[in-house]
Amino acid sequence: xxxxxxxxxxxxxxxxxxxxxxxxxxxxxxxxxxxxxxxxxxxxxxxxxxxxxxxxxxxxxxxxxxxxxxxxxxxxxxxxxxxxxxxxxxxxxxxx
Amino acid sequence: xxxxxxxxxxxxxxxxxxxxxxxxxxxxxxxxxxxxxxxxxxxxxxxxxxxxxxxxxxxxxxxxxxxxxxxxxxxxxxxxxxxxxxxxxxxxxxxxxxxxxxxxxxxxxxxxxxxxxxxxxxxxxxxxxxxxxxxxxxxxxxxxxxxxxxxxxxxxxxxxxxxxxxxxxxxxxxxxxxxxxxxxxxxxxxxxxxxxxxxxxxxxxxxxxxxxxxxxxxxxxxxxxxxxxxxxxxxxxxxxxxxxxxxxxxxxxxxxxxxxxxxxxxxxxxxxxxxxxxxxxxxxxxxxxxxxxxxxxxxxxxxxxxxxxxxxxxxxxxxxxxxxxxxxxxxxxxxxxxxxxxxxxxxxxxxxxxxxxxxxxxxxxxxxxxxxxxxxxxxxxxxxxxxxxxxxxxxxxxxxxxxxxxxxxxxxxxxxxxxxxxxxxxxxxxxxxxxxxxxxxxxxxxxxxxxxxxxxxxxxxxxxxxxxxxxxxxxxxxxxxxxxxxxxxxxxxxxxx
Numbered sequence: 001x002x003x004x005x006x007x008x009x010x011x012x013x014x015x016x017x018x019x020x021x022x023x024x025x026x027x028x029x030x031x032x033x034x035x036x037x038x039x040x041x042x043x044x045x046x047x048x049x050x051x052x053x054x055x056x057x058x059x060x061x062x063x064x065x066x067x068x069x070x071x072x073x074x075x076x077x078x079x080x081x082x083x084x085x086x087x088x089x090x091x092x093x094x095x096x
Numbered sequence: 097x098x099x100x101x102x103x104x105x106x107x108x109x110x111x112x113x114x115x116x117x118x119x120x121x122x123x124x125x126x127x128x129x130x131x132x133x134x135x136x137x138x139x140x141x142x143x144x145x146x147x148x149x150x151x152x153x154x155x156x157x158x159x160x161x162x163x164x165x166x167x168x169x170x171x172x173x174x175x176x177x178x179x180x181x182x183x184x185x186x187x188x189x190x191x192x193x194x195x196x197x198x199x200x201x202x203x204x205x206x207x208x209x210x211x212x213x214x215x216x217x218x219x220x221x222x223x224x225x226x227x228x229x230x231x232x233x234x235x236x237x238x239x240x241x242x243x244x245x246x247x248x249x250x251x252x253x254x255x256x257x258x259x260x261x262x263x264x265x266x267x268x269x270x271x272x273x274x275x276x277x278x279x280x281x282x283x284x285x286x287x288x289x290x291x292x293x294x295x296x297x298x299x300x301x302x303x304x305x306x307x308x309x310x311x312x313x314x315x316x317x318x319x320x321x322x323x324x325x326x327x328x329x330x331x332x333x334x335x336x337x338x339x340x341x342x343x344x345x346x347x348x349x350x351x352x353x354x355x356x357x358x359x360x361x362x363x364x365x366x367x368x369x370x371x372x373x374x375x376x377x378x379x380x381x382x383x384x385x386x387x388x389x390x391x392x393x394x395x396x397x398x399x400x401x402x403x404x405x406x407x408x409x410x411x412x413x414x415x416x417x418x419x420x421x422x423x424x425x426x427x428x429x430x431x432x433x434x435x436x437x438x439x440x441x442x443x444x445x446x447x448x449x450x451x452x453x454x455x456x457x458x459x460x461x462x463x464x465x466x467x468x469x470x471x472x473x474x475x476x477x478x479x480x481x482x483x484x485x486x487x488x489x490x491x492x493x494x495x496x497x498x499x500x501x502x503x504x505x506x507x508x509x510x511x512x513x514x515x516x517x518x519x520x521x522x523x524x525x526x527x528x529x530x531x532x533x534x535x536x537x538x539x540x541x542x543x544x545x546x547x548x549x550x551x552x553x554x555x556x557x558x559x560x561x562x563x564x565x566x567x568x569x570x571x572x573x574x575x576x577x578x579x580x581x582x583x584x585x586x587x588x589x590x591x592x593x
Binding site for chain 2: 004006017019054055056057068070071089090091092093094095096
């Protein structure tokens with residue numbers, strides 16, 4: 001996985017941009033590994049069906065990965081099988 | 097990822113939401129995206145190496161900014177207030193360019209130039225006609241924006257911001273779609289200033305409607321803020337000064353109660369002015385943003401709570417923070433270093449260095465980044481013991497007037513063309529209205545020219561912002577043994593004269 005690359009869910013509409021990526025690991029959505037280009041669409045695993053939200057950022061406990069959702073979908077994200085969490089956004093006051 | 101994705105995401109999420117209001121017309125995110133894709137088609141077909149906007153702000157600015165990104169061409173808005181000779185030189189530096197705006201002026205300044213020039217309305221119409229809204233956002237790794245910025249010598253440097261710098265800045269500071277549907281940001285800063293560009297990108301990504309005011313006038317600003325129910329505004333200190341003047345004691349002002357968040361930056365904010373503004377807008381939040389062109393704008397900010405705490409504090413140390421630019425953003429590292437590059441502790445003033453993904457520090461000509469990615473800002477300052485940053489002027493000789501960088505060299509060169517002037521130095525002196533004003537000290541070799549004569553010379557050859565507010569005649573300018581002009585001594589001469 002490379003920071004700056006785009007990944008698509010194989011089982012729902014979710015697309016993410018990797019703002020930060022670990023050297024190794026498998027990012028999945030809806031229980032299925034995410035892909036660069038979609039083939040046949042599979043089905044969402046009920047265990048990873050929380051859905052993704054447009055513009056939200058998802059990370060793991062160590063912050064080794066940061067995935068920005070650029071298209072929302074029905075599945076939810078996991079790294080090596082562990083569900084990602086919404087990045088704690090401490091919004092800054094608008095400065096521009 | 098490139099900056100076009102910022103608009104695409106807004107267009108995907110809320111296509112019918114109004115993203116921009118200019119001259120009475122609303123543009124939805126879908127319309128802006130569509131026009132940007134059409135602009136990209138035209139830009140790509142033109143073979144231009146740069147997209148330039150030579151115009152006041154309008155919907156053409158975001159359409160050109162994102163259109164250029166989609167076409168993989170740097171966006172290089174030009175300062176229309178430049179004198180012909182200077183503007184002509186910049187246009188030559190970006191040839192062949194796709195230029196939007198003042199068709200006549202380009203024809204005059206670059207008659208044989210290989211440029212594609214469009215009047216604003218024609219560009220916008222063409223962009224709408226050629227729209228390809230289904231296309232994907234770009235993946236550009238290259239230069240998103242190029243801005244000419246003044247340094248100590250006369251020729252401006254071409255500062256470049258890569259997509260990665262701007263995207264990092266926006267993702268690091270703005271929550272996608274974080275604005276409520278009723279929010280609207282009044283933007284009146286010029287499109288060729290980094291604040292004008294950052295305002296577009298931040299507002300688009302937050303999905304906060306932009307109310308664009310092409311040419312700043314305090315009364316028009318107040319009317320527009322009231323009529324459009326602006327909730328947010330970004331101003332440079334000189335604009336705030338004029339708005340505060342126009343409001344008077346506030347008794348006859350139209351309803352500005354919607355204005356909840358005022359951000360300011362781009363130059364030194366005099367504390368007296370800030371205090372007046374805090375009193376005139378008691379329910380608004382104030383944010384001071386400090387940043388540079390080379391750092392994709394904001395690197396430090398003093399937020400609303402910090403303003404409030406400082407405003408009502410009895411502790412002089414806390415109160416003093418109204419004069420600070422706040423704490424560095426969590427996404428950057430900031431240090432104060434002395435002339436040898438040694439990191440200084442809190443309380444000691446030196447040059448401000450900054451590092452982070454949003455920091456470019458690159459110019460076309462060269463990179464100013466040091467090993468390790470540190471960028472010397474050439475601004476002087478210090479940190480207090482709680483990490484608040486205070487600015488103390490420039491570490492170099494650039495005069496910062498009304499948020500605009502002015503090189504002393506260009507003024508001095510012009511003065512030296514006068515037959516009676518033997519030597520000249522231009523420095524900044526404190527000004528409540530401008531932050532700094534231009535002052536010149538001259539030594540003569542003939543009959544003393546009148547003040548009016550000197551001012552005309554500078555106004556005609558350069559422009560009005562370069563005209564000195566003070567002119568002091570001396571026997572000789574102060575130099576050290578190495579023959580270097582001592583600008584701090586020049587400032588002392590002005591202070592004691």
